[in-house]
Amino acid sequence: MxxxxxxxxxxxxxxxxxxxxxxxxxxxxxxxxxxxxxxxxxxxxxxxxxxxxxxxxxxxxxxxxxxxxxxxxxxxxxxxxxxxxxxxxxxxxxxxxxxxxxxxxxxxxxxxxxxxxxxxxxxxxxxxxxxxxxxxxxxxxxxxxxxxxxxxxxxxxxxxxxxxxxxxxxxxxxVDGVYTSDPRFVPKASKITSLSYEDMKNLAVMGADVLHPRAVKHAKRFGIPLYIKSSFENVTGTLIHGKVKQNEASPVTGITFEKAIHRVDIFDCDDVEEFRESFMCELASRHIQGDVYTQSCRNTLSVLIKEEDLQEVLFILEKGKDRWKYSRIEERSNLSKVSVIGRNLKGRPEIKIRVCRMLLENAVKVKLIGESSISVTAVMEKRDVQSAVECLHTGLGLDYKNKIMASM
Structure with missing residues (x-):
C-alpha cells in the first residue's frame, strides 16, 4: 500500500x-x-x-x-x-x-x-x-x-x-502552482508545470513564498516528488522532482521579491572578508537567512535581512564588536529586494547588464545590486518594487504566452 x-x-x-x-x-x-x-x-x-x-x-x-x-x-x-x-x-x-x-x-x-x-x-x-x-x-x-x-x-x-x-x-x-513570479502581484506570470528540486530551492531561498526551501531540501534528499496544487480549483499544478531539462536559451527561471527587508551596513571593518565569513557562521547558527555583500572599497559589509530578524542581528553585531572591530553600523528600512533567479548567472554577465539597464529605463533607483551563481538581486525603495518586478518579468521574456508555461 x-x-x-x-x-x-x-x-x-x-x-x-x-x-x-x-x-x-x-x-x-x-x-x-x-x-x-x-x-x-x-x-x-x-x-x-x-x-x-x-x-x-x-x-x-x-x-x-x-x-x-x-x-x-x-x-x-x-x-x-x-x-x-x-x-x-x-x-x-x-x-x-x-x-x-x-x-x-x-x-x-x-x-x-x-x-x-x-x-x-x-x-x-x-x-x-x-x-x-x-x-x-x-x-x-x-x-x-x-x-x-x-x-x-x-x-x-x-x-x-x-x-x-x-x-x-x-x-x-x-495558488494553483509555481509561477515565474507571484501571480497575485504579476498578472502576466506564467505557470511552470515541472521544476527540478534545485530550481525550486533557488526560487524559495530568494523569496518565493509558495514553498519553504527546507521543505525542498528534505524532499530532494530522499527523492520525494512534491506536487503544488490548488485547494479550490481542479487544475494542473506544479510537479517538483529530479532533474528537469533546462532551456539553455532562457537561463532565467523566474523573478522573486521581498517587499519588506532591512539593510544593515557595517563600516570600517579591519578585515572585511574574514568578518563576512565569521558573521555568516553566526547567522547560520541561529538559522537566520541573510544576503551578505562586501564593498571592499569602503571596507563595508552590507546585510539584507527580514524585518523579524533585525533585533537579533543587531544583538549579534553588538556582542561581537570587539572581535570584529568595525567603527559603526547603519540600518535602513522601507526597502524591498527583487531577484532574477536562474542557473550559472555569474557565467552570463549580460543578464546583470540587462537588469541594470531595464531598471534604469524604468526610473527604479537601485540602492544595492549583487549577484551569485543563482541570482541577480537589486535593492530599492518599497514604492518601486511593483514597477521593478513587472519590467524585469517582461524584459526577460517571462510574460505568459499560453495559460501554462512549458517546463524549463
Missing part, C-alpha cells in the same frame, strides 16, 4: 466549512487504497492573532513561551480536521508535533528538524487510520515545544514524507 502526505495551508483550512471540503480530498485518496498522513497549518490568520497577543503583553517575549503559545494554533486545526474525517466515517487520529515524534534542535522560533520517530504514526496507519499532524512544530531534546518558523508546515510535510518514504507529498495552497 502506498503512502501519501497531504499538506493544507492556513487559507485552505480557514473555516470549518473549508476543513470539511479539504477532508473530502483526503477521503478521495483513502478510497484509492492509500495510507494518508495529513499535515495542517493554523486556521487562517490564527497565528497572526497569537503574535498580536504576545505584542500586547510584552516587547521581549521568552522564546520558549512564545513557541508554547504559537503551537496552539495548529492543535486547534488537527482536532477539527480529525473530527471532520470521523464524521464521514473515516477513522482518524490527530497528533501534535511531539506526539508525531518530530525532534528538533533548540533554536526556538526557527528550529530545524533533526529526526522523526515514525513508529506511532506507522502503528496508526497499520490500523487503517488517517493520521492528522500539526505542522510547524516539534519538540527539543529538553522536552520543550519548538516551532519551525514561517512556512514551517511545508517543512513538516516534506520531512514526514521523507521519513515515511512516501510516494509523494501534495502541498495544497491558495
Amino acid at each position: 502506498s503512502t501519501i502526505v497531504q499538506k493544507f495551508g492556513g487559507t485552505s483550512v480557514g473555516s470549518t466549512e473549508r476543513i470539511k471540503r479539504m477532508a473530502e480530498k483526503v477521503i478521495q485518496e483513502k478510497k484509492k487504497g492509500h495510507d494518508v498522513v495529513v499535515v495542517v497549518s493554523a486556521m487562517g490568520k490564527t497565528t497572526d492573532t497569537l503574535v498580536k497577543f504576545v505584542s500586547d503583553i510584552t516587547t521581549k517575549p521568552s522564546k520558549r513561551e512564545r513557541d508554547m503559545l504559537l503551537s496552539t494554533g495548529e492543535q486547534l486545526t488537527i482536532s477539527l480536521f480529525a473530527m471532520a474525517l470521523q464524521q464521514r466515517g473515516v477513522e482518524a487520529i490527530s497528533f501534535t508535533g511531539w506526539q508525531a515524534g518530530i525532534q528538533t534542535d533548540s533554536v526556538l522560533g526557527n528550529a530545524h528538524i533533526e529526526s522523526i520517530d515514525t513508529r506511532r504514526i506507522r502503528s496508526e496507519l497499520d490500523h487503517g487510520k488517517v493520521v492528522v499532524v500539526a505542522g510547524f512544530q516539534g519538540v527539543t531534546v529538553d522536552g520543550d515545544i519548538s516551532t519551525l518558523g514561517r512556512g514551517g508546515s511545508d517543512i513538516t510535510a516534506a520531512a514526514l514524507a521523507a521519513a515515511l518514504k512516501a510516494d509523494r507529498c501534495d502541498i495544497f495552497t491558495d
